[in-house]
Amino acid sequence: MSTAAPSNRNDPVASLRGVAKTFGEVQALTAVDLDLPAGLVGVLGPNGAGKSTLFRLLLGLDRADQGTVQVLGQPMPEQTLDVLARVGYMPEDDSLFPGLHGLDQVVHAAQLSGLSPVDARSRAHQALDLCGLSDARYRMAAGFSLGMRQRLRLAMAVVHGPELLILDEPTAGLDPDGRAQMLDLIKEIAAQGVSVLLSTHVLPDVETVCDHVVLLSRGQVSYAGSLHAFRAGSGSRWRIRVVGDPAPLQRNLTAAQYACETEGRDVLVTATADQVGDLWRICAETGVGVRRFGPAEEDLGTAFVRHLRIDDPLRRAAGGAP
């Protein structure tokens, strides 16, 4: 079984170097260089961006046409068995072992991951308790609701205590309450030192749980870094938090031909980086105290679209310059 030393928290949990993968005529990934850090990482991208291909390469289900893939410090797919024993995967699809009840699903998953029958059963009970399926453990899984199935798949993914958890659309199809429960669970698991790769189309989920973001577009990495930097905006919009009433500052900025608006005690101004000095001058002339001055963070949806437009000439042409 796995003899590799536990990976350092500062090491990337997965690294891709010059990875390319083609399916027939379709270029799924093109020269991808990427380090996925430990922690909670959201993998974003429009449909067909290459997220599923990325996960398949990380799981050793496919072999890259070019480049190298390392997961938990081990080359893939050469060390697939060792790596998969340390990885938990929750597929996007409605996948379950046929004909088993809830507990047996998890026990089977644990045994496949290398646990002894006794350990598997004991861990399966714990995993089901963790995922809130204690009352349903002896019910046939085929009769579970969608939310219960998602939680069951999460229990199957974590039952063997993985170091890396790959979750493909874990909140797909869940109602708001179920989504909140699922995200709570993911945070709870990540808090125990498990690195999580989370692929989702629900951007608020990423905002809720992730520290880092990877944005894939047309088989390439558009952005990889912290969530904060991802939302930091294009550098053309600034947030000024003032002491007291922001209205005088807004009036003066408008008079100086800057587009601006107020948001509570903040004034949001559109200006280039060269104009920052001028903004400070207007603040001083207005006589307001400035508590904070910095780039305005975008909501994740806006940031998502902006990053995609940077890479995609078609989107850029359709939507104008970001």
Added chain:
Amino acid sequence: MTEPVKSAPPLVFEPGGYAKFSGQQVPLRQRLQSLIGVFARDAFRATPAKLGAALYLLAPLCLAAWLVVRSYLPDLPVAIGGDGDALSLWKFSKIPTAGQVHCDLQALETAFAVNSFLLLLGQATQIAPLLARDAHQGALLLYFSRPVLRSHYLLARLAAATSIGSLLVALPSLLLILVALSQHGLQPGGCPWPGLTGALWWLALMLAVVVCAVVVALATSLVALAAGVLVRNPSAAPLAMGGLVLGSLTVSWILQAAYGRQGLARALDLHHALQAPWFLLTWLLQPSAPPKPVLQVMLLGLVIWVLLAALGWWLLQRFLRNPPLGKGRA
């Protein structure tokens, strides 16, 4: 002082919550064994499979009980063998012919003849949809995203199907041999040698039963799984396999009717071709027993069957190299 009651906690965690696993992992071979166990239980999960297996095993049990009871009745002694061919006790998974057992067991014998055919058909149709079903329901993705070799997955499926199939084929025959031995000792029933040699001969017969049962069940499983992989539809797979068996039977009947060459026709009929290993081992144990032309024809059937199984193996390997790991529909 009491704690205020929280209105709706998002989720109740058991004490301890999530914890990393700190135990030992079992070796790959043990994982394969557990996989075989799960697949064996999987094969018996459906009600028709349970019912079929129960009926198949119930018949020889009833017969064995009947033979034991009859042996205590002085007016109707049971004389198994007699004409010098003990092989008739077990070949084709049938009971002794009515001529060999001096009581009216014609109806049971017919039932067994039908059973031996239904077993093949039943086993094949049960096994055929398994791979297609796993692919359709997304279970393949669950298996292959765990530390499980693809070859182990296939081996486990084959081992589970083969062990159940061979058990069902071998058990009735072994039971009848044991009943015959308990009733008549080593000598009656066609054993040409007395004493220890005779005992070894009987032992060889029983081993032959097991070997033949395994060959039959393995070949059936391979072709059935391959049929399922070709069709890739869990609902259509049993039809495909059933069609293959019935089609070969029909060809055999047509040839038989047209040319009257019963043996040769049967070589093309997969149901009867499965009897080839029995004939081969019969001949090895007792070279004078089966007529040579029949043996040749049966061997031809065995060759056809082995070729089909080899083709099945190749198809399964191709399937596993690029398995459908797409959308699951549990």
